[in-house]
Amino acid sequence: MREMFYSHAIREAIAEEMERDPNVFLLGEDVAEYGGAFKVTQGLVGQFGKGRIRNTPICENSFVGVAVGAAMLGMRPVVDIMFQDFITLAMDQIVNHASKIHYMYGGQLSVPIVIRTPAGGGRCYGPTHSQSLEAWFMHVPGLKVAAPATAHDAKGMLKAAIRDNNPVVFVESKLLYGQKGLVPEEDYVVPLGQARVVREGEHLTLIAYSRMVGEAERAATALDREGISCEVIDLRTLAPLDLQSIADSVVKTGRAVVVEEGCLTGGVGAEVSAQIVENCFDYLNAPVQRVAALDVAVPCADALERAALPDAGKVMATVRQLMQKYG
């Protein structure tokens, strides 16, 4: 095992997959010499050359569309969207094409693309550079949505995503790029669709993904001192959801709080809670709760941004209330 930044783990995943399969290539804005907005792809152009690390004109819709076409011909493009917020400009190509071509054309064509999207706030970047829009993509049949929380998973899941024959929206967290984690020396993949029990507990299940896993863990550690034992589940993949792991935990604890960085209304938590209520109702001792961003655009001012986004403190407050009432 090595200690490695989340961002370096992603870079290593790309490099290894490019070495393994000549059809894998990277495209996006400023991904070559510049190394990408968050320096995730730095150095790759030196290793693989401009033929495989391709800068594109500034146009999300064209380079996602072009990647769809290239994938139809047998390539495996990894597309870099500079900020997840800009995925809106490629929405048609993702929703009407990448996700549907395999189905709509009777299985004759496949679109094995990975769309990497740095998401989330916490950097005071304001409303159009801080969003967590992944819930949208869970709503589209044909897409997979992956959102790793650790360097280990970032590498293993990206490798799985690149090898997957379906289009994958890969959610990276801007704040996690600079965090370190243990990454194995040897080749490994983390299969998509499998959640992870981060820590075991008795009274309540905290369900989170991406950066919120860390916040949930912090909350669990603090709550433990208050005598509240939380199990923490990292969803890892949002589509397909690993309902089995969620259910196993909720059946055991009888209580669930879903934590996400996106807005509350219509979010990931809404789907997860609905699944829990539909499938685990008889085991629930309390209503499922959600901790999410406020239903506002993410403000730029530090204090306002912190007020808008969820964190360990807000998770703790929700859990305490829940345990008081239903403990």
Place this chain on the structure above:
Amino acid sequence: MSTHITFNPDEMLQIVAPDGSCHESLDPDLDATALRRLYRGMLLTRTVDIRGMILQRQGRIGFYVPSTGEEASQVGSAFALGPSDWIVAAYREPGAAYLRGLSVESFFHQTAGSGKDLLKGRQMPSHFGAKSANFVPASSPVGTQIPIATGVAWAAKIRKDPMVTLVYFGDGSTSQGDFHTGLNFAGVYRVPIVFFCKNNQWAISCPFAKQTASGCVAVKALSYGFEGVRVDGNDILAVYVATKRAVDNARAGEGPTLIESFTYRVGPHSTSDDPRRYRDDAEVARWREKDPILRYRNYLERKGLWSAEDQESLQAELDQEVDDAIESALASPPPDMETLFTDVYEIPTWNLREQLEQAMQKVGQ
């Protein structure tokens, strides 16, 4: 007459005049078999059109997209490609598909959503195609196929595959951002692609003049750094010659060409449309007189390659082909319920397996 870029809307490449006389120096000198094949392709497309419209009116199919008047644009352009070249279609190019060997029968299976539909009853009627023919069916949001086609062509270039890609779209689609983004990208990377715009002068009820102030489509190529060509879209030989040159250039590494095939949508936009509400019958009548099939027939007759008997026997053969196709498609049962869930993902996810089980229970009850 020059085959080069011209932006005077009255000036465009024409080889066969409406009376069938030919501009000899531009005649591509195709052999008799090829010339007859072009004619057959156009007449087949027209024959299917007439029957398709009637079938929809009779309620035997749900929807049909006619392409009457645009046969030369479709067939002439597709004829310029080799079998390993790719076509990325809009939805008004069935003639190009037939020319590439897709059968009228497979067209009607698709339109009727039968169990033999290659697209498994999933895509809108008249949006057909097949991987086996390197013919990508239309997805339907207009213009969105343009960047995808650029990607197909770009990937071919990266892989050093000599194939060329041709993408069809309408005049209305040139207003979409995807037109700009697809052409811009192709220009930057000198991608081996032919952008083939069928300017039929209408986008449902929106006339060309309200679509763009450019005056024509071909001029737009200038801003992307490659050649734009205007061609008489009702002259199949002109369409063929312009496309062949563009395809050859693309294959030789000279990058993209934008072709504007100037034609007219004689029929309604689709079976859901009544064009009399927004356009003048006189305009339609004027264009009916410019029928591309008649013009080409005149040309063949002048060359001594076509006779009234040829016409009669070909028409009878095509009628039979279309009858058989329709009969087969309408008699076929719909796709199996299980197929509803296949191909959403390469391997069905648990939620789809669960939904399949529930759906099958409902069918069983």
